[in-house]
Amino acid sequence: MQAVMTIALRDFKAYFASLKGAVTLFFLLILMGLFFQSFANSYLQYQEQALQYGGEGPKLSQLLTALFQNMHFIFLFIIPAVTMSSFAEDKKTQVNRLLQTAPVSTSHVVLGKFAAAAGILGLALLASAVFPLYLFKYGNPDPGQILSSYAGVFLLMCSQIAIGLWISSLVSHQFLAFLFTAFALFLLLILAWIAPNITSTGMVEEFVKYLAVTTHLDNFFNGLITVTDLVYFLVFISLFLFFTNVSVDAQRWR
Amino acid sequence: MIEVVGLRKSFGNVCALNDITFQVNKGQIVGFLGANGAGKTTTMDILCGCIGADAGSAKIAGFEISSQPIEAKKRMGYLPDEPPLHKEMKVEEYLAYVGRLHGLSGKDLRQRVDDIMDRLELSDMRSRLIGNLSKGYKQRVGLAQALVHDPEVLILDEPTEGLDPNQILQIRQLIRSLKGQHTILFSSHILSEVESICDELVIIDKGRIVESGSHRDLVARLESGRQYQLRVRQGAHALVERLRVYSSLSDVNLEQEAEQLITFRTKDQEQDLDRVAREVLDGGYGLQELALRSKKLEDVFFQLTR
Numbered sequence: 001m002q003a004v005m006t007i008a009l010r011d012f013k014a015y016f017a018s019l020k021g022a023v024t025l026f027f028l029l030i031l032m033g034l035f036f037q038s039f040a041n042s043y044l045q046y047q048e049q050a051l052q053y054g055g056e057g058p059k060l061s062q063l064l065t066a067l068f069q070n071m072h073f074i075f076l077f078i079i080p081a082v083t084m085s086s087f088a089e090d091k092k093t094q095v096n097r098l099l100q101t102a103p104v105s106t107s108h109v110v111l112g113k114f115a116a117a118a119g120i121l122g123l124a125l126l127a128s129a130v131f132p133l134y135l136f137k138y139g140n141p142d143p144g145q146i147l148s149s150y151a152g153v154f155l156l157m158c159s160q161i162a163i164g165l166w167i168s169s170l171v172s173h174q175f176l177a178f179l180f181t182a183f184a185l186f187l188l189l190i191l192a193w194i195a196p197n198i199t200s201t202g203m204v205e206e207f208v209k210y211l212a213v214t215t216h217l218d219n220f221f222n223g224l225i226t227v228t229d230l231v232y233f234l235v236f237i238s239l240f241l242f243f244t245n246v247s248v249d250a251q252r253w254r
Numbered sequence: 255m256i257e258v259v260g261l262r263k264s265f266g267n268v269c270a271l272n273d274i275t276f277q278v279n280k281g282q283i284v285g286f287l288g289a290n291g292a293g294k295t296t297t298m299d300i301l302c303g304c305i306g307a308d309a310g311s312a313k314i315a316g317f318e319i320s321s322q323p324i325e326a327k328k329r330m331g332y333l334p335d336e337p338p339l340h341k342e343m344k345v346e347e348y349l350a351y352v353g354r355l356h357g358l359s360g361k362d363l364r365q366r367v368d369d370i371m372d373r374l375e376l377s378d379m380r381s382r383l384i385g386n387l388s389k390g391y392k393q394r395v396g397l398a399q400a401l402v403h404d405p406e407v408l409i410l411d412e413p414t415e416g417l418d419p420n421q422i423l424q425i426r427q428l429i430r431s432l433k434g435q436h437t438i439l440f441s442s443h444i445l446s447e448v449e450s451i452c453d454e455l456v457i458i459d460k461g462r463i464v465e466s467g468s469h470r471d472l473v474a475r476l477e478s479g480r481q482y483q484l485r486v487r488q489g490a491h492a493l494v495e496r497l498r499v500y501s502s503l504s505d506v507n508l509e510q511e512a513e514q515l516i517t518f519r520t521k522d523q524e525q526d527l528d529r530v531a532r533e534v535l536d537g538g539y540g541l542q543e544l545a546l547r548s549k550k551l552e553d554v555f556f557q558l559t560r
Contacts, residue, residue: 098338253306
């Protein structure tokens with residue numbers, strides 16, 4: 001376990017040693033801010049309309065959901081930016097020999113890099129909390145909803161990191177890792193949406209929809225944490241970490 | 255301490271290693287010698303667990319690297335030809351990281367890091383970013399990371415590559431000082447270096463071990479005949495024809511017409527040098543130089559790897 005922490009801490013610090021860390025957080029917050037501003041404006045507009053013409057006003061929880069759904073979209077670019085260098089960079093410069101010859105197992109290495117990426121992005125999530133918290137100015141958003149939404153987004157983020165790590169371990173150029181990861185995450189995002197287009201019968205379509213991440217996030221965004229959804233994410237993360245493990249091991253025997 | 259038996263490795267269609275077998279006993283320094291591309295780095299990579307072999311076994315301190323990697327790696331320090339340095343870390347930070355990977359912690363770790371930096375004269379550079387160091391210092395940091403956890407076995411891949419003469423001397427002295435406490439396998443294609451530091455040699459060529467043993471043994475065993483060079487004032491062409499008559503001289507060649515330089519090989523230097531000198535003097539060719547061209551080990555190497 002100490003090995004995992006050692007590797008995780010080193011990678012975490014290394015990410016912030018160059019401009020990469022600051023720039024990643026910068027772009028994340030800028031993008032979130034832009035969208036938040038436009039969402040908040042729309043919210044206020046709808047509220048005004050509702051007052052003038054009657055009808056139901058927008059709910060704060062809807063604004064929150066919109067915000068968190070939007071985070072999913074922004075992560076499409078932020079996650080690859082963090083995971084692209086996990087394995088790819090070290091392979092190219094042969095620094096991976098250090099971990100290959102240290103008395104640590106491949107699982108330690110994979111878990112360590114996963115923890116580092118989750119840590120970096122967890123920090124980003126923490127920084128993004130300023131936006132939902134700002135909503136307290138407009139009324140009484142449900143803190144339970146905010147917390148469960150963050151739990152969902154955190155699990156989503158970990159799943160995306162697991163995919164990013166796997167792809168990074170397969171290629172040796174950071175740029176390729178970035179492209180492939182962004183593409184894979186995009187496919188994952190729209191999976192539920194395109195399910196009817198890529199499947200034939202109703203059963204298969206339901207199955208594909210069930211595999212999609214968005215299906216399982218809805219509950220989290222509505223303030224509900226279910227065992228099914230938790231298990232889904234845990235299995236998803238474990239599966240891709242396992243793939244990463246296999247990929248790193250396999251490369252030794254090529 | 256290091257036992258390699260029957261290693262084989264192919265990269266696609268290219269056979270890099272074909273039945274490599276050798277061993278290094280405790281406390282020995284063994285030189286691993288071969289031309290570029292012979293298979294030295296591949297062998298060392300397999301020995302250290304970076305690559306997997308197609309067949310055969312590689313053991314460090316009795317632990318097979320493919321089945322008991324953690325135990326083997328605990329007892330080993332590796333300096334690859336490209337030191338695996340994290341350029342964005344400081345020297346002290348990096349060495350502490352490596353130490354921690356090997357299970358050191360707390361005061362023990364700090365002590366070891368300080369010790370190794372002292373030994374390799376890196377203390378002045380402790381807060382410098384590795385990316386900002388010169389090649390010589392980078393190589394020393396590479397050596398430090400192999401030594402920080404005080405391993406029983408050291409595997410060094412061309413440790414003096416790219417260093418200036420002063421630095422080369424320092425590294426060689428350091429390696430010599432490690433003898434006895436550590437078991438060392440180090441690879442090089444600089445024959446003089448291997449001659450001066452190592453107890454025994456293993457010579458590899460095109461993926462096979464061609465010879466192994468102490469260099470005295472190797473030379474005695476092969477008796478290839480040493481190469482001499484003869485420089486005369488004029489008439490080298492004719493002289494070559496005259497010398498070719500002698501059966502004990504071999505490889506008589508006019509090396510450079512302009513320089514009037516002749517090279518030849520002989521096993522029987524007692525007799526032949528006198529004969530050649532007499533030939534030159536009697537024929538009036540004008541003796542300018544008669545000297546040994548190559549050192550013993552080079553002869554062995556050339557003969558084995560041509």
